[in-house]
Amino acid sequence: MISLHGLTKVFPGGVRALDGLDLTIADGEFFALLGPSGCGKTTLLRTIAGLETPTSGSVHINAIDVTTLPPGRRDVAMVFQDYALFPHMTVADNIAYPLRIKKVPRPERATRAAEVARRLSLPGLLHRRPAQLSGGQQQRVALARAIACRPTAFLFDEPLSNLDARLRLEARTFLKRLQRELAVTTVFVTHDQAEALALADRIAVMSHGRMIQVGTPAEVFQRPATPFVAAFIGSTPMNLLPGHITSGTLHVAGATLPAPAGIADGDLVYGARPEYLELLLQARPDAFPGTVSVLENLGTSTLVTLETDDTLIQAVVPEGDEPPVGTPAWALPRRSLLYRDGRLL
């Protein structure tokens, strides 16, 4: 279990990379730190590893306060974005390096390295140098090295971002299966929302050193706590439209919808995912009108952009159902979210 209390990191120069974070990561949990670059997610991971010292607050690993402990005494293993495989050592020596530091006798080191290598389908590569391996193999060697020291927690910094797109999907499935089998608490950093949704048990969405939302992938996807999370999560960005409620009726982007009960009159932001908008060719008062201006083929579906005088609305339609560019169309919301003052209603 990893728990953070009021964790704050201010870099010299005044950049507040972490701002009073509180978080508990359960045993065996696969936890994602998600956010745009510069949001503090890597700083947080490095602070857990001990490579950065927090300005205030504390880090506990398995109920032990490790805030002031050096990285080597926290019993965590970290995989870096560039893998940091030692170029002058063979794969076997790389995997066995943590054991060498722990003064494990040489024969046992070799046995354990070979065992981990077999598990990650690396045998036969043990005598190669990192430079002679493909990207995917290097990534597995880095994982093997982390596994070999049998830590209480894994810390992965963008573990998949150095792989090409096709390999990344394969490695993603592999990583998830591996984490399930090992059942070791794992924290990983990513800027890719799809990766976070696919891998993690829980996700923390970060922005400007704060955690905007912590929840399961389903929670974060279905009920994003703020418009920022709503825009960040999802492979196509959510439509966020300015709206207004007057006496129980919601007016947004040319459509009139019944307002949900218990919401006071006033301005708000209306959010609807393109996947939850149905495209119609007949006018309806509760659908958003517009003219088809752009079609983007997504393979099994098409992303249609409807243009009106002042707004763009995007909807996803099934393969083959896309209307031609220039035709008027109406987007009917199936599921929506309302935000007022930056909060979900």
Added chain:
Amino acid sequence: MIRHTIGRLAATVFIAVVLAFFALPMLWLASAPFDASPAITTSIPDFTLRNFAAILDNPYALGSIRNSLIQGGGAAALVVVLAALAAYALSRVRVPGRDVLLYLLLLLSSVVTGTAAMVPIFELATRLDLIDTHLGVILVVSGGLLPAAIFILKDFMDETPTTYEESARVFGASSLQILRHIVIPLVRPGLATIAVWALASVWGGFLFQFILLRDPAKAPGSVILYTLYTEGGSPRLELISTFSLLYSLPVVAMYLFVSQRYGFRFHGGIKR
């Protein structure tokens, strides 16, 4: 067409002359030791090995090569160790005014090794009882070489990514283990370069060795070379050339060995 040919011909002749200018002394060094009566000109030698026998009869000749090895090797070892530690620290720790410090050191080092500092250095060596010792020579010449060595090695250190060290740190490696297991193997070409450069500098150095050493039995080859004159003061070319040839062989051998083993890469670093 004719102008073109004349131009090419002139260029070729010019290059040949320049080449000869540099090659002739080398040729002299190769032929004179085997010549019974060498002169300052290069000619087909009147072949003999007597010069080698004569130089070996000189009581200080062989010993001076050993002295050069002690002083050069000692200085090279000291420079490599100290420069590696200093360059690592300067590369990894943020010191205010680090670059100014480095440039200042580099500037001062040319003064320290120059004649300007000779009197204070001699005074210092006398008070510290370092006159006429190998250690005195090693310390003084190392001091002169260190700034440039730190400067060059820092470049090598800067080019090794910090994630290697951070990765080792997370696995629990101490600073010394990181230096030994990770950093030194990665900058080994740089260390080899510095070692060769330091040794070669000391090998050819004369002034400090000449002033700091009294006992000819401790003098390095570069100083002994200076004694190979007749009593009238004219150079004994057969001995000078023979000794020069012998004296240059170890350095040439070392160059070849290190160059073949590591290659000289001043802007090496790791291909990623």
